[in-house]
Amino acid sequence: MLYGHLFPAYREYAELTDEARVDWLRRDRWISLPQAEAALYHLEDLVIYPPRGRMPCLLLFGSTGMGKTEIVSRFSKLHAPQFDTKAGLSRMPVLLVQMPPEPAEDQFYTELLTALNCVELSSLSVRSMRAEARHLLAEVETKVLVLDEIDKMLAGTPRQQRLFLNTIRFLTNDLKVPIVCAGTEDARMAVLTDPNLADRFGAFELMPWCNDHALRQLLASFSGLLPLRRLSRLDTVEARQRLLALTQGVTGRIFRLIEAAAVAAIRDGREMLDAASFDAKDVTLPLVSMYASAGKRKAIGRAIL
Ligand SMILES: Nc1ncnc2c1ncn2[C@@H]1O[C@H](COP(=O)(O)OP(=O)(O)OP(=O)(O)O)[C@@H](O)[C@H]1O
Numbered sequence: 001m002l003y004g005h006l007f008p009a010y011r012e013y014a015e016l017t018d019e020a021r022v023d024w025l026r027r028d029r030w031i032s033l034p035q036a037e038a039a040l041y042h043l044e045d046l047v048i049y050p051p052r053g054r055m056p057c058l059l060l061f062g063s064t065g066m067g068k069t070e071i072v073s074r075f076s077k078l079h080a081p082q083f084d085t086k087a088g089l090s091r092m093p094v095l096l097v098q099m100p101p102e103p104a105e106d107q108f109y110t111e112l113l114t115a116l117n118c119v120e121l122s123s124l125s126v127r128s129m130r131a132e133a134r135h136l137l138a139e140v141e142t143k144v145l146v147l148d149e150i151d152k153m154l155a156g157t158p159r160q161q162r163l164f165l166n167t168i169r170f171l172t173n174d175l176k177v178p179i180v181c182a183g184t185e186d187a188r189m190a191v192l193t194d195p196n197l198a199d200r201f202g203a204f205e206l207m208p209w210c211n212d213h214a215l216r217q218l219l220a221s222f223s224g225l226l227p228l229r230r231l232s233r234l235d236t237v238e239a240r241q242r243l244l245a246l247t248q249g250v251t252g253r254i255f256r257l258i259e260a261a262a263v264a265a266i267r268d269g270r271e272m273l274d275a276a277s278f279d280a281k282d283v284t285l286p287l288v289s290m291y292a293s294a295g296k297r298k299a300i301g302r303a304i305l
């Protein structure tokens, strides 16, 4: 069988030209990972939670590149807005909001109202924005509000941070909507400084990959879906150790490394991956810049704290 080493649904891609295969490799696609699915399961549970006095909230946290944004984007896609023709209004069960660069209330409500497709915000006072957000969130029947990059909160002064946490508390209390905050460990500590919020927030941590069964399964999946024409040999201790040493088990780095190694395997005609594939300079180069930016961000975070 031609390309019998690949999953049936992926064999056709191995027949594409080199450039088309490289293009395929570089496209974004959701890959079902055990931790990501477990996180989604928790998020789904919030959608069906009935309104009650204290709504449960969730902190999704993990190092940079662990896949938090991927998970919350997937969650919001699974609950995409729908237009109800009978009632003549949109429903937005999951509303995904990016944190503004600073935790200022006006900037936050601007992001929130923009996510609600509200235009002409410039003339509104914070008070009116708050009222409008409340009104619209109820109208579009938002069941879960998701705030990504909650770390940006740390760019504010301690006072701004406290005020911002009040805003979150107000939203969840007043609207009876669970709030999901995605961010790094530093952000988790900042949110939990508010004793009222600490009580409400459950936490789900995305742990780095380690040399276990889940990693073997991930590598087996890559072997079965990457559009390479020969059988890869990633199921070796050496390949796993090399991969973990280069990526520290961070999901985004693993994906980048595999992508770069697969592109190199197409271009140099090797057409398969093994432990040696991770040695080439051009394969590990993208990781160097990722380390540099992660390090810089951490240093900025520390300076603010
Ligand atoms: N489930 C997944 N399916 C496909 N790709 C993924 C998945 N999870 C992570 N990735 C890859 O990892 C990269 C980093 O993920 P993401 O941007 O979600 O990290 P993050 O935790 O939000 O990081 P940061 O704290 O820097 O915002 C993505 O660009 C994507 O390439």
Ligand SMILES: [Mg+2]
Pocket (backbone or CB within 6 Å): 068, 069, 070, 148, 149
């Ligand atoms: Mg992110």
